Amino acid sequence: MSKSSSGRGRTRSFPIVISPQEVRDLTTEVKTAVEQLLSNCSSNVNTPDYEKLYRNVYTLILHGHGESLYNGLKSDMEEGLRKIRADILISLEDDFLQKLSHVWANYDTSVIMIRDIFMYMERVYVAEKNIDGVIRFPAIKNKLREIILELVVQDFRGELPQFEWQDCVKNIKEVSQMLIKLGVKDNNPSIYEEIFEEPFLLKVVEFYKIEGGKYLEDNNANLYISQVEDRIRADMNRVQLLSLHESTGTKLLQIMEDELITKNILxxxxxxxxxxxxxxxxxxxxxxxxxxxxxxxxxxxxxxxxxxxxxxxxxxxxxxxxxxxxxxxxxxx
Structure with missing residues (x-):
């Protein structure tokens, strides 16, 4: 047998016809992997299995089962998100931010792994899925907004206890990065704007109005200018420290200039x-x-x-x- 006819270097072939049982077996393997990943059991899916799972997906699509595979993935993702939502709801009153950040980090990693498995189908059928439906669930959204706003506003006011400051900053950064990454969906305001930025900016308007009044009590223009310049510099640095979106910094600067300069010029x-x-x-x-x-x-x-x-x-x-x-x-x- 010549070298060209040997198995080395030959492209792997796929069966021309697969039986209903083979379809069920391939589908079950893929479904199990997705369920494990969404349950944070990624250790059960090692690198060699990725290649096999990808081949399973490719084979099923090649033989006309892409639509059912897509529907199965959609169902599995929705079920996984329902379980994630239930898990977060249990923690609403106990370490909520830590739980949410942990769930997000695991989910984000799992989605990357699932995308690797379904790489071929993603190009043909499915766009990237995300967790924003869970975050927008009323009880979760309201609790997240309440906690993150309280922490950020307290930090801007300098009211966070020093011994808690580092942990609080870490939580704020993780949540901010999560919301920013989720981005805009279906031309609606981004989840970052909806949950954090818009209510935060409404709150700080009153805060800066009060701060400006306090600074004016000294009846000293030079001192007032120094205090305002220090406040603007510190709060713009805080935007970066907390990993808030650059749009928040731009809008925050506008609010500070409006409340601390424009309205107090006379x-x-x-x-x-x-x-x-x-x-x-x-x-x-x-x-x-x-x-x-x-x-x-x-x-x-x-x-x-x-x-x-x-x-x-x-x-x-x-x-x-x-x-x-x-x-x-x-x-x-």
Whole structure:
């Protein structure tokens, strides 16, 4: 026998016809593997079995059983998700976030393994499945929103106990990454926006409004600017630390600038220390420049400051005060 006719290097052939019993056997092997994976029994499915299971799937599709295989996979996935949901519901009042993160990590790994097995069918029949139906289940969604919002808001307020901080940050990051990965489904708002981002941003509006009021109590523009700049810097760093989506950072910055700058521009210009009058009368050029740059962070900020200065100087009509051309101050030497 020539080398070319030997078994070495020959492409594996598939039977032209398979019996009903063979169909049942191949289907059962695939179904069992899926059930084991969804039950987190991945140790029972080793690397050689992947090749066999993939061949089983390919053979069944090749012989016209792809539709029934797809329906079986869909049913198995739905049943697996029902069991996962039931498992999470049991933990609603006991280590909920830890349980959810553990289930998500196992599920995410299992889905990758299942996709490897069904690689051929996925190209033909089925899109990637995910767990967002479980997360959107009302009891789970509401509990997740309640806990994650409380933790994140407490962290922004600096209220998390130091001894719990690292564990809380770890939980927040894991949940955030899970929600971001689940992404958008059927043109609906992403599950990340629905469960976390939208309610979080609504909560922080009131928080920053209160913070701005506290900062203004000192009646000192320089101190206020320092406090706001420190707050913006710290909270933008916190967005990264907690692995929140970049869209959250963008929207959060807009809220901080609205609540801490735009809405307080007039009050800031009128404060006794470092305000417009104090800066002009006492020729505090550095203070004035800092105020100008600060309000210039927001749309219309410099224009409001310019209008206020113009009105103030017109009212005073004091030749000893600096002049203003609508854009810049000419300080008297």
């Amino acid at each position: 009050t800031l210009m009128e404060v006794d220390m470092g305000g417009v009058e104090d800066s002009l009368i006492n020729r505090k050029e550095e203070n004035f420049t800092r105020l100008q740059n600060f309000v210039g962070r927001v749309e219309g900020g410099k224009e409001k400051l310019g209008a206020y200065i113009t009105s103030y100087l017109n009212d005073q009509a004091d030749p000893n005060l600096p002049s203003f051309d609508g854009q810049s101050i000419s300080w008297i030497g």
